[in-house]
Amino acid sequence: MLAQRTLALRLPAKAANANLTQARNMATLREIEMRLKSVRNIEKITKSMKMIASTKLSKAQRAMNEAKKYGSANTELFQHATAEESPKRKLFIVISSDKGLCGGIHSSVTKATRRGLRGQPISESEGKAVEVDSDSPIVVIGDKSKSQLSRALPKNLTLTVNQIGRDIPTFADAAGVADLITKLDAEYDSVVIVYNKFVSSIAYEAAYMEISNEKILRESSGFRTYEQEDDSTKDLAEFSLANAIYAALVEGHACEMSSRRNAMDNASKNAGDMISSLQLQYNRGRQAAITNELVDIITGNPLNVALSCAHSLISSPKVPVLCNDVDVEQEALIPGSRIIKFKPQGNGISVLHNSALSEPPHTESTSVSQRHCMRALRDI
């Protein structure tokens, strides 16, 4: 008798445990399903962004090749007419853009500018250290670099420009920026344009172009070999600045497109990996739930069979389950589900427990759903 009782005591507990795991699996299954849906959506978005970036990249690369020839023709003069001494006071122009999701483009340019201001070589692969005034003015093109630099070097920020870089930059954009800079009336000996150089379609690095201003140009001995009928040095300096800004803008744009393409490519790949692993998890969970239900049916515990059938039909935990077995604590099995326990009493039934209600139930129930349930039960 004792042995029988112990056995009898143990069985419901084990059954309850199995139902608990089954319930937990079902809840996790829903979670996995939701995660799968959201990751699939994200993968679609990143894939489409990658396509757009690749088409923009081919156009941007062609424009960049032309612009580079223009820029190198422009800087030929400065190669022949180098500055006598390294100018101390420089005006930095930082070329970036307003949009994100493009990898490390903006940070690369920001870090290079900070290196340059400290006097270290701007480009990581080459260049020498020079002395630079610590309060050299900085002009930023692009909101992303502006926010980074305003945290790092707030005192040096002189001018910011945005809405450039949505499409391939034109000479008009560059001329506008050059115009703003000449109107700035800031003190500087030379202009350093910090931009991203296009190394290949999967790599870029920060680089710089140095353009001397009118005064330095005049003092250069190389420049004096050039004959000029009328003195057009000032115009030449301004024109060269606009040309250099144009070349840097177009190359920076091409780098941004290639970096965005690579970043979205990686994101799509990662999303794809996540989807496959989540899918496997989902299938495993689904199969485990089915196996558990099968086991319950085979062992024949009527309570668990009934519950399994009910829950396999339920699509949402809000659908109430009516049960007339008052002893087992069923809320523990399916968290969040609505269990209504009732007991026949006289002409009708009394609801003993409604897990959906917060306050204790009363015999006379008022909600419409409960009344429907009771009518249905009376007819059983």
Next chain:
Amino acid sequence: MSSLRLLSSVARNARISSSPAVLKRGYAEATDKIKLSLVLPHQSIFTSQDVVQVNLSAVTGDMGVLANHIPTVESLRPGTLEVIESEGTSKKWFVSGGFATVHPNNSLTINAVEAAPLEDFSAEAVRANLAEAQKVANGNGSEEDKLEASIEVGVYEALQYALSSK
């Protein structure tokens, strides 16, 4: 100023002051060439190509550049640019403005903002745009607008002249 130029051109090597009627005669024959790079922001028309002579319209006057020209920097005004690649073949473009630089190493670099072959222009459009620009220049807009319009008028007038004297 033109007399001074004539004097200095005798002393220097191969600098011709040509009128708009193009002078194709040069002191250097087709064997001596100069490397021309004519680049626009969106397109490069010539990249280090050997040409015989280049006639351009600088702010200081029209000039022709032959091989071994002295280094010089010239600001360009809106006008025709003619490139003579070899004896007999010449091509013309209309240039909106820019800079022409002759380097010590016998190369000529022209950075122009816009340039197009003369055939691509339509006289009708030029006339219509010129009339509009003149209206704005003589109207009562802001000083900046009027200045921009007067620059436009200059370009269109030069274009008309270039098209008529093709």
